[in-house]
Amino acid sequence: MKRKPSVCVEIEPDLVAAATGDAEPGAVHRVEAHIDSCGACRDEFHRYREIEGVVGTLRRTPSEAESLTRARQGLESRLADLRSRLVSYRVFPSPLGRILIARSEHGVSLVEYLDGDLRTSRLSRIGGVELQEDGAEIETLHRELMEYLRGDRTRLEWPLDLRLARSDFHRSVLRATAAIPYGAVTSYAGLAAEIGRPTAIRAVAQALRWNPLPIVVPCHRIIGTSGALTGYSGDKIGLKRELLAVEGVQAIGTRSDSRVARNTLYHYERNDQHEYCLPTCGDIARRPIGAVTLLASRELAGAMGLVPCTACRPDLHPLAA
Amino acid sequence: MMGAQPFETIVGAHHAEIFRYLRRVTSRPAEAEDLSQETFLRAYRAYRTLGPDANVRAWLFAIATNLSRNHFRSEKRRRVAHQAIAVESREADPEGPEHEARFGEARGLLETTVAALPLKQRLAFVMRKIHDLDYDAIGRSLDCSGESARAHVFQALRKIRLSLNGHELPPAGGVERRASPAVATDRRGTDVPPSESPLSMERPR
Numbered sequence: 090m091k092r093k094p095s096v097c098v099e100i101e102p103d104l105v106a107a108a109t110g111d112a113e114p115g116a117v118h119r120v121e122a123h124i125d126s127c128g129a130c131r132d133e134f135h136r137y138r139e140i141e142g143v144v145g146t147l148r149r150t151p152s153e154a155e156s157l158t159r160a161r162q163g164l165e166s167r168l169a170d171l172r173s174r175l176v177s178y179r180v181f182p183s184p185l186g187r188i189l190i191a192r193s194e195h196g197v198s199l200v201e202y203l204d205g206d207l208r209t210s211r212l213s214r215i216g217g218v219e220l221q222e223d224g225a226e227i228e229t230l231h232r233e234l235m236e237y238l239r240g241d242r243t244r245l246e247w248p249l250d251l252r253l254a255r256s257d258f259h260r261s262v263l264r265a266t267a268a269i270p271y272g273a274v275t276s277y278a279g280l281a282a283e284i285g286r287p288t289a290i291r292a293v294a295q296a297l298r299w300n301p302l303p304i305v306v307p308c309h310r311i312i313g314t315s316g317a318l319t320g321y322s323g324d325k326i327g328l329k330r331e332l333l334a335v336e337g338v339q340a341i342g343t344r345s346d347s348r349v350a351r352n353t354l355y356h357y358e359r360n361d362q363h364e365y366c367l368p369t370c371g372d373i374a375r376r377p378i379g380a381v382t383l384l385a386s387r388e389l390a391g392a393m394g395l396v397p398c399t400a401c402r403p404d405l406h407p408l409a410a
Numbered sequence: 411m412m413g414a415q416p417f418e419t420i421v422g423a424h425h426a427e428i429f430r431y432l433r434r435v436t437s438r439p440a441e442a443e444d445l446s447q448e449t450f451l452r453a454y455r456a457y458r459t460l461g462p463d464a465n466v467r468a469w470l471f472a473i474a475t476n477l478s479r480n481h482f483r484s485e486k487r488r489r490v491a492h493q494a495i496a497v498e499s500r501e502a503d504p505e506g507p508e509h510e511a512r513f514g515e516a517r518g519l520l521e522t523t524v525a526a527l528p529l530k531q532r533l534a535f536v537m538r539k540i541h542d543l544d545y546d547a548i549g550r551s552l553d554c555s556g557e558s559a560r561a562h563v564f565q566a567l568r569k570i571r572l573s574l575n576g577h578e579l580p581p582a583g584g585v586e587r588r589a590s591p592a593v594a595t596d597r598r599g600t601d602v603p604p605s606e607s608p609l610s611m612e613r614p615r
Binding site: 102105106109111135136137138139140141142143144146147148152153156157159160161163164167168171172175221223225226 | 417421425426429430433434439442443446447450451454455458459516517520521524538539540560561563564567568570571574579580581582
């Protein structure tokens with residue numbers, strides 16, 4: 090067999106490209122010049138032109154419609170399944186320690202103070218979910234949470250996915266807790282009354298112990314009737330104290346016996362006139378925090394639709410800031 | 411931030427084409443069905459992190475290509491694939507009975523040759539010649555440079571040229587209405603009108 094001249098070997102890639110509609114302009118000119126003078130390559134060029142034509146028929150071959158439909162329908166159902174299972178999460182540092190945020194397509198499903206690595210997280214104990222470490226969306230949540238912890242933001246208006254709650258009762262406790270405004274504090278007993286289960290005080294406390302969304306569902310705003318901070322996320326009373334301090338609710342006492350400083354807070358005891366009081370109004374500051382809600386500011390009282398008590402006049406004698 | 415378009419839109423716009431691509435590089439419909447689903451499930455997991463300017467189509471091709479390569483990593487599967495295509499390719503020819511008689515054999519041979527190409531060449535060939543992806547995108551799909559991708563397509567065409575040796579083919583530009591321009595252009599989408607160029611319609615002197 091005759092060996093091809095080296096010039097023909099070298100130009101072959103360009104020749105094939107030019108014949109099949111795929112060459113750079115410079116290459117086309119080189120190829121044109123070459124096949125003007127080389128008969129073998131001119132034939133070769135033409136042969137590739139024919140091949141390009143046959144290759145073009147592959148484009149027109151339609152997909153088997155039945156198989157395509159089956160693929161698409163299967164995809165829809167597998168996508169729906171994936172969507173319901175997919176939980177994306179991220180762990181990041183915060184002033185309160187490492188925090189994990191996880192969300193599903195419905196909303197934020199878990200906020201967790203993480204002591205160890207991911208294996209210690211509640212996430213790893215949830216069955217039937219597919220975990221995915223994720224960026225962008227959770228980055229926004231992270232940023233908002235940081236703003237909140239700095240006191241630059243008073244609301245976390247996140248869509249919530251309460252599927253990790255254990256029962257309808259659990260969900261109703263979480264919803265009622267989520268409705269407690271920034272800077273207000275009430276008691277487990279008060280919350281139990283709020284959801285129409287005044288005797289279920291322990292069950293309410295237990296439900297909040299398993300709050301899957303601390304900070305967002307502000308269980309730190311719920312304390313004992315005595316004013317004691319009681320518990321928070323295991324033994325993290327210190328965090329509860331910090332979170333309350335951000336909202337202007339100060340606590341006093343030792344780590345094991347912290348209680349809110351009631352003399353620095355406005356008091357609202359449920360009444361038909363919706364009047365709120367100074368802590369010095371009668372013996373209100375000594376009454377159990379059952380029907381009483383504590384408020385960090387007069388603005389908050391106003392926002393809740395409350396009016397100043399006509400006896401103690403908190404509007405004329407505000408608490409020192 | 412979320413991807414610029416809802417995922418349903420991405421599925422609607424690209425699933426059929428990705429399926430077609432996978433159908434061409436796999437041997438059985440069931441494989442293409444499954445791989446096309448896998449492609450979009452993977453895409454769903456990742457699309458939120460996609461930038462607003464991302465080329466979604468090229469990105470989907472890259473995922474599908476990766477999945478195909480994993481799928482075919484088993485040599486056994488590949489052998490089965492070749493046999494299946496060799497049989498199937500005789501079945502359909504869109505050109506009618508006369509063409510079938512004259513050129514059907516060449517067309518069948520072409521399909522068999524494409525199916526028997528080394529995987530990277532086959533993937534590059536199908537992405538370029540059937541789906542018009544640019545060489546940079548093909549290179550990214552195959553973890554190689556655009557130049558290597560071009561070389562894969564060149565090698566594929568050489569093999570096709572050899573396997574069709576001695577077979578009569580329809581004259582260039584006569585039958586094939588979709589003749590491509592000689593000069594490489596940005597050929598996005600498969601419905602580019604055939605453009606004319608000095609090298610595309612005429613025989614050289």
